[in-house]
Amino acid sequence: VTRVQSADLRRILTPRSVVIVGARDSSPSSFGVVEALGRVGFAGRIFAVNRSATPAHGLPTVTTCAAIGEPVDAAVLLVPAGAVFDVLDDVAAAGIGTAVVFSSGWGEAGPDGAAEQRALATRARQLGVMLVGPNCLGFMNVAARAGAWIASVPPNITPGPVAIVSQSGGMGNALADLAAEYGIGLSHIVTTGNEAMLSTTDVVEYLVEDELTRSVAIFTEAIAEPARFMAAAARARELGKAIVILKAGSSEIAARNAVSHTGSLVGDDRVVDAALRQAGAIRVRSLEELVVTAAVIAHAGMLRTPGVAVVSMSGGSVDVIADEAARLGLELPQFDDSSVREIRAVLPDYAAVRNPLDLTGGSLGNELERVLKIVDRQDDFGVVAVLCNVPAYDSCKTATINSLINTVGAGLESITMPGFVLSQSVAHLNEAGRASTAAAGVVGLPGLALGIAALASLSKWSARRPAPRPGATPATSGQGARQRGALSEWSARQLLEPLGVPFVPAVLAGSADDAAAAAGGYDGPVAVKLVSPDVQHKSDVGGIRLGVEGAANVRRAFEDVIASAVARAGGPRVEGVQISPMRRGGVELLVGVMRDPQWGLVLAVGLGGVFVEALADVALRLLPVSAADVGEMLGELRGAKVLHGARGEPAVDRAALVDAIRAIADAAWQLGHELACIEVNPLRADHHGAEALDALVVFREVPS
Ligand SMILES: Nc1ncnc2c1ncn2[C@@H]1O[C@H](COP(=O)(O)OP(=O)(O)O)[C@@H](O)[C@H]1O
Ligand SMILES: [Mg+2]
Numbered sequence: 156v157t158r159v160q161s162a163d164l165r166r167i168l169t170p171r172s173v174v175i176v177g178a179r180d181s182s183p184s185s186f187g188v189v190e191a192l193g194r195v196g197f198a199g200r201i202f203a204v205n206r207s208a209t210p211a212h213g214l215p216t217v218t219t220c221a222a223i224g225e226p227v228d229a230a231v232l233l234v235p236a237g238a239v240f241d242v243l244d245d246v247a248a249a250g251i252g253t254a255v256v257f258s259s260g261w262g263e264a265g266p267d268g269a270a271e272q273r274a275l276a277t278r279a280r281q282l283g284v285m286l287v288g289p290n291c292l293g294f295m296n297v298a299a300r301a302g303a304w305i306a307s308v309p310p311n312i313t314p315g316p317v318a319i320v321s322q323s324g325g326m327g328n329a330l331a332d333l334a335a336e337y338g339i340g341l342s343h344i345v346t347t348g349n350e351a352m353l354s355t356t357d358v359v360e361y362l363v364e365d366e367l368t369r370s371v372a373i374f375t376e377a378i379a380e381p382a383r384f385m386a387a388a389a390r391a392r393e394l395g396k397a398i399v400i401l402k403a404g405s406s407e408i409a410a411r412n413a414v415s416h417t418g419s420l421v422g423d424d425r426v427v428d429a430a431l432r433q434a435g436a437i438r439v440r441s442l443e444e445l446v447v448t449a450a451v452i453a454h455a456g457m458l459r460t461p462g463v464a465v466v467s468m469s470g471g472s473v474d475v476i477a478d479e480a481a482r483l484g485l486e487l488p489q490f491d492d493s494s495v496r497e498i499r500a501v502l503p504d505y506a507a508v509r510n511p512l513d514l515t516g517g518s519l520g521n522e523l524e525r526v527l528k529i530v531d532r533q534d535d536f537g538v539v540a541v542l543c544n545v546p547a548y549d550s551c552k553t554a555t556i557n558s559l560i561n562t563v564g565a566g567l568e569s570i571t572m573p574g575f576v577l578s579q580s581v582a583h584l585n586e587a588g589r590a591s592t593a594a595a596g597v598v599g600l601p602g603l604a605l606g607i608a609a610l611a612s613l614s615k616w617s618a619r620r621p622a623p624r625p626g627a628t629p630a631t632s633g634q635g636a637r638q639r640g641a642l643s644e645w646s647a648r649q650l651l652e653p654l655g656v657p658f659v660p661a662v663l664a665g666s667a668d669d670a671a672a673a674a675g676g677y678d679g680p681v682a683v684k685l686v687s688p689d690v691q692h693k694s695d696v697g698g699i700r701l702g703v704e705g706a707a708n709v710r711r712a713f714e715d716v717i718a719s720a721v722a723r724a725g726g727p728r729v730e731g732v733q734i735s736p737m738r739r740g741g742v743e744l745l746v747g748v749m750r751d752p753q754w755g756l757v758l759a760v761g762l763g764g765v766f767v768e769a770l771a772d773v774a775l776r777l778l779p780v781s782a783a784d785v786g787e788m789l790g791e792l793r794g795a796k797v798l799h800g801a802r803g804e805p806a807v808d809r810a811a812l813v814d815a816i817r818a819i820a821d822a823a824w825q826l827g828h829e830l831a832c833i834e835v836n837p838l839r840a841d842h843h844g845a846e847a848l849d850a851l852v853v854f855r856e857v858p859s
Pocket of ligand 2: 836837849850
């Protein structure tokens, strides 16, 4: 696959002339292209081509592109799939560099369609034509007033800093409509369809570097080239731009790795979550949130500090805002003493001075501006939202409300931090509301739910420390190269201990006498475990005896674990029996590293030991990880509190726990390409430290 170069993409997305192939007056698609170009203010020439040269849309109409007789940049192919190959030849003959293919029935239609699509891409490459789609609605370069777009365009579409990339044409169309509805300015909208040549990642890479674009809103079903996508997201982060993504299709790949618990705990979608998070991208769950979040970040950029202040003209909403903020984990810092004193001097005596701040209705004059300046001076705040309703319709109050919006606009203008107008509901978003906010130069957030969600994303995005991910790849031929399949617990320990993973002491006993002797070497009771590469879950087959005391009991346990494993696991290979001192108390964690087919090695840390599956409380990161990442993962667990000392126990030694987890992660990284998974369950932590009580390592066959 040849990558699309940025310079090429700039040219492709800025056609100066366009031909509609298959143009017909009776076709809404055909008419749509003309209407869209009109609405974005296209100044170039538009031509029409159809078999009979029947004039369409009042445009110059001929039978082939080659017959146009002057250079054209882009062709929109409205012909049926069956005619696309021939038209492509004509497009190339006319020297046209870009073909936007609207027709469906290609890769999405099954194996035959997919083969056709591959052949089409090959043909386009041979001809030197860039194929957009097929099965797409084309693109609009709103900023440059150009495009080749096959859907409707809202009349009030405006240029601005948000770019939209959508695999789905329909979703791209809906996003464009929403943006216009919310008064959000767009730089580009690109739909990629089946991505036979031009992919979402190609477009994202380009848009991240585009000067006018401050944030990229993406709708996609799959991230085809994860490494490239991650690099583009990291680059966006570097430039202070945001990647906001709605990724659909979160169904799971079944049975990722049957032998480990980690696999069943870690769905594909959670891996995508972790990866996007690590790349500094923001994942959202609806089209509305996608557009509004992208707009908020495009407007505000990276905040000086993540704290959000809300100033309200309506007392009724402050509690809703506070609740919603708490639910979303959005930080609403409180006013410090000097701010409180200054605000008291501005507001009536009965006003409660807290964030969100209720201006108590009466304060519509210069009080707002004075309060905003106080907020601006307190360095716990990075952004402010002013809650006020925007006119929804003309009434005797319109003039009053408009002057209020102007006051807010002037207030936000007078401070250094970014600010937004937050409306109480989405209801106001009509012509009147848009006109007054546009006139006042304010950015409106449509409703508390969307507005607070977008501010929360902005705040978290700004708070996340930009963690440059090491570009390193795991060893390609590590120790794993010589191993196959699952290792016994003992062999796993031999592999991991030298790599720095702390283990409970153990002795491998080959006979009942050895076992008794080994147990005698430890104080107190011991754990007696079968050692076999064929038994991954020893408890399931009676391969474990815990709390065994006294030589006679240890001998019996030795015989028992072998006998019951032989009976229940169908004659497994037995390497011996492992004797370890019994540990009491502490917290049991699961630390797993598994290989995701798309994203590579993924670290999972969860609480629960034997309950880990029932609790399903795990945090994920792509490898490699830093100690800070691991610390953050522990903080993300719902049950994080138990690490601070549950049931009257002292807090666990967190540094030792982090070190142990990192050692496991680093070991996985070093073991290389052939590693399928590592699972330490449990890793036991207490106030003295952390140690593995069990370990599973599985290698995979890698086709050379
Ligand atoms: N040395 C030990 N001290 C205390 N408890 C242990 C010890 N070894 C194992 N256990 C407990 O027994 C459980 C099962 O042992 P483990 O070695 O993890 O076997 P399995 O193969 O079934 O996962 C562990 O989850 C842990 O709770
Ligand atoms: Mg275990």
